Amino acid sequence: DADVTQTPRNRITKTGKRIMLECSQTKGHDRMYWYRQDPGLGLRLIYYSFDVKDINKGEISDGYSVSRQAQAKFSLSLESAIPNQTALYFCATSKGLAGWNEQFFGPGTRLTVL
């Protein structure tokens, strides 16, 4: 069974629609992250959360919001989707220990905004 799951895996929507991407993990990790991947740009951090009460903006948070419903769940919302938000979205998790902790990635959600 996958440790980090994302739903849906694929989504096509229209400009102006509200979209929610969900991430769940069974690894017991405190920290969770949302990235988007665009060709040639690698992955860029949208939001991250160190625990349920600690949510922080990443480098490209405009147009996105997040909700950390529980330790195991971290959702990403696009309030009004636009075509340049078409991308592959990844959720990741890591432990919350001091120092560096490896990030574990979900399989990704491919979002297309028409």
Add this chain to the structure above:
Amino acid sequence: AQSVTQPDIHITVSEGASLELRCNYSYGATPYLFWYVQSPGQGLQLLLKYFSGDTLVQGIKGFEAEFKRSQSSFNLRKPSVHWSDAAEYFCARAAAGNKLTFGGGTRVLVKP
């Protein structure tokens, strides 16, 4: 701002040949550096990491990488490529707060 550059967008290599993927990072304190692999339809998997110490690090799947401070590089190598190595490879460095800054990726195509 700290950055990571992967100069090669695509690389094509014959099966059995050697592979080297380039990665350069912007100047900063001793960086924590990583290589990830993304197979089609999959998430990212960590191949190897460098924190300190021996500048030649071994990873999974037969990969290794060498940290060269003088060249601000952390190139990934594999002596003999298998068809299953066809994937996209990302170099990354750690940023404050356990965050990652990624390069643009290099897509590897393996010819039979």
